[in-house]
Amino acid sequence: MSAARQHAVIGFGRLARALVPALQATGAVVRVGRRAPAAGELTPTQAAAGADWVWLTVPDDHLAAVAQALPWQPGQLALHCSGATPLAALAPAPRVAGFHPLRLLVGDANLSGAHVGIEAAPADREALVALAQQLGLVPLALPWPMDAAARAAYHAAANVAASGVLAVLAQAQALWTSAGLPADAALPALLPLTRGALDTAAARGLPGALSGPVARGDVGVLQRHLAAAAAGLPAGDALVRELALQQLRLAEQAGRLSAVQVTALRDCLIHA
Template sequence: MFERIAFIGAGRLARTLAPAWAAAGQRVVAVASRQPGAAQDLALHLPGCQALAPEAAVHSADLVLLTVADDAIASVAARLPWRSGQAVLHCSGATELAALAPAEALGARIGGFHPLQIFSDPARAAALLAGSTVGIEANDAALSARLHDLAAALGLKPLSLRPGTRAAYHAAANLAASSLLAVLAEARQVWAAIGLPPEAALAALLPLARGTLDAAESRGLAGALSGPVARGDAGVLTAHLQALEGLGAEHAAFYRALLSRQLDLAAEAGRQPEALLALLRRQLQLLQSC
């Protein structure tokens, strides 16, 4: 078991994970940062932890997390004095473990630990960790087991990632997170285009979005589907697309792409006859070609 943990990088992710692990009984012994004040501030809140230079932090720990920007992972890994048997992790969703090759070449075990949560507010993120998922990858079984233990200490649900899949995994996570904001932004633009106050859009639409997410949690994606696709209402879909075409082809194209995925969910739900869904798909294609 790795007993001493260090963080290289004292940003929002480190300010979430380090206190959470310390509270769960893990030994966080060092924090390093390009901004010494940030490292000192974090270390002050962790019993037995010191703010150190990166090289000293690496020397002091058995398990080191690189909580730096994705683009900095490889360069940071290349310049630090790793040792055999040490464990080195990055916390990027999209970056492959190859970025840690310099540490592996010196005998360190390498892995990835990517919590699927929003860290813009570390205090709120800490409260949401339990029950969230964490993407885990390691180059050996012992490190993988340790990462599962660290996930369990925070109530995280481990998800094992295969080499070469991280960018697609992270893209899917982005679709489920910030891409929701893009859909809401599109709805706000449509409201503004027809004279409704755009500043009222969030207040009006967020309860609908929350209700949809709650339904998805309880009934699954296909089971939560509602609206004209779920009802097989071809007339309403035609009216939607014609109205959006009138506001600009980009609005209709965006909506049409979403409708295609909704039709897939409707087929999965099995509530409408296949013939009706096929009709809706043909109608979608006809409207696109017009």
């Protein structure tokens, strides 16, 4: 059981501040190593000494250097919690694995309830899945081994689903203000629409959550949206046009439009 393991956590940023108490709550012994320890604190080398599992929770650009600097002991398992960095960065360690929680860590956010991407050799996967379940996480099996291109695509998907939504909301806010409405009213008015769309998608899937002129086959309204975007956005209507094309694909998947409607919408978006 993980409670019998000795854990070292190297670095103490936002992720470590959620991970350490979560590990301790399972009964595990956890020692934290800091680059510049204060009195009574441990260095990375001191924390890692005798640990079974060594978690590297430093920024991605520092992972390889920290892994290279640690005096690894036989049998130790090195883990990082990065979504983007291949496990090759941990190559100096005897065994390596990835444990990436799909959670935005803001304020006092904890890990429980999130999916966690686990990339591990078959010999280590079962123990990591068991730990994820103890922490209240939903294990998500990543390919083993996962190459750099796959890692980048996986992490890009997570980023688009998180900060990408903020970029879309920024464009919505710009359109809102171009209509002469106060900027400070945009998010309070628009966020309930975003939350409603996400909640519906969770219940019905992406195609089933689609609404608006594309879902209805309303070419006239879509044309007016594109004209407003061309006039009101710094980059013109390019983003709104591309988003509408993606919505059209979802509408086709949902089977909500006739062939005539699909053709009319596509002509509006591609040829207009």
